[in-house]
Amino acid sequence: MRFMNTEYGTLYIVATPIGNLGDITIRALETLKNADIVAAEDTRQTGKLLNHFEIRKPMISYFEHNKAQRGPQIIEKLKQGLNVALVSDAGTPGISDPGADIVKEAISEEIKVTMVPGPVAGIMAVVLSGLDTSSFIFQGFLPEEKKKRKAILEEFRTQTRTVIFYESPHRIETTLKEISEILGGGRRLALCRELTKMYEEIVLKSVDEHLSDFSAKPPRGEYVMVMEGVDSQTLSEMNQAEWAEISVKDHVDSYINTGMDRKAAIKKVALERRSSRNEIYNKYELEKSVDK
Ligand code: SAM
Numbered sequence: 335m336r337f338m339n340t341e342y343g344t345l346y347i348v349a350t351p352i353g354n355l356g357d358i359t360i361r362a363l364e365t366l367k368n369a370d371i372v373a374a375e376d377t378r379q380t381g382k383l384l385n386h387f388e389i390r391k392p393m394i395s396y397f398e399h400n401k402a403q404r405g406p407q408i409i410e411k412l413k414q415g416l417n418v419a420l421v422s423d424a425g426t427p428g429i430s431d432p433g434a435d436i437v438k439e440a441i442s443e444e445i446k447v448t449m450v451p452g453p454v455a456g457i458m459a460v461v462l463s464g465l466d467t468s469s470f471i472f473q474g475f476l477p478e479e480k481k482k483r484k485a486i487l488e489e490f491r492t493q494t495r496t497v498i499f500y501e502s503p504h505r506i507e508t509t510l511k512e513i514s515e516i517l518g519g520g521r522r523l524a525l526c527r528e529l530t531k532m533y534e535e536i537v538l539k540s541v542d543e544h545l546s547d548f549s550a551k552p553p554r555g556e557y558v559m560v561m562e563g564v565d566s567q568t569l570s571e572m573n574q575a576e577w578a579e580i581s582v583k584d585h586v587d588s589y590i591n592t593g594m595d596r597k598a599a600i601k602k603v604a605l606e607r608r609s610s611r612n613e614i615y616n617k618y619e620l621e622k623s624v625d626k
């Protein structure tokens with residue numbers, strides 16, 4: 335168990351609604367009422383929430399551009415024995431917002447950290463997407479730099495798991511165009527809009543179909559994008575095409591170079607090329623002798 339200094343206060347990570355105030359939990363309200371300070375990503379937004387539930391508390395702002403100075407001040411308050419409730423703009427602090435940093439700092443300072451769980455836009459979106467929920471990847475926001483965005487999307491070419499993205503409405507069309515270019519416009523994707531709000535809408539169709547919808551009606555509101563993983567049949571065809579371009583010897587050697595013994599490498603290659611071990615062994619030996 336992690337050592338915690340009992341003289342210190344506790345950092346409570348408090349999830350708040352992502353649109354519908356009715357989604358606040360009883361524990362969230364109790365925690366906000368009992369905390370000494372509320373650290374908020376957006377004090378105006380949290381002010382409205384606290385007002386609505388008639389909670390009066392001193393607030394301190396903690397957001398992306400002041401977290402480097404504010405983080406240590408909050409840690410200091412916790413060390414003085416004060417209990418701090420951290421809330422973000424909406425949803426769960428630490429998920430695509432600055433909450434993650436203060437959690438790490440508090441843990442390294444032996445401060446008790448606990449959480450009042452609640453809404454997460456990405457989880458609601460994946461559940462409602464109609465896509466496979468047995469295994470998924472949370473990508474969150476793609477980086478702003480074009481080269482990095484491209485590299486991440488390239489990685490998803492062979493990804494069989496469902497992928498969850500956050501995106502701002504003014505960038506969603508650009509991102510869909512990039513997905514279409516790199517992964518193909520036929521990939522299915524659910525656009526989950528205005529979750530828990532009056533105009534909540536989930537539309538599952540191909541990337542290119544979404545793009546054509548946007549040319550008639552531009553995006554509005556908040557969106558989570560949930561993308562289907564590549565199916566195993568397509569993945570296997572992609573792999574077969576790739577392996578056709580390298581020799582059996584190079585294929586086997588690539589595994590031997592990772593530390594695998596020759597027998598295991600031949601077995602793996604036979605499986606991947608849908609061939610027999612004997613055939614791979616014979617080809618490997620032949621190509622090796624030609625190479626000499
Ligand atoms: N911490 C939050 C959570 O737990 O989901 C996410 C914060 S992140 C800064 C904001 C992004 O979450 C938005 O750009 C959007 O992609 C997604 N989001 C938040 N609320 C949403 C809603 N009501 N409907 C759809 N997407 C939402």
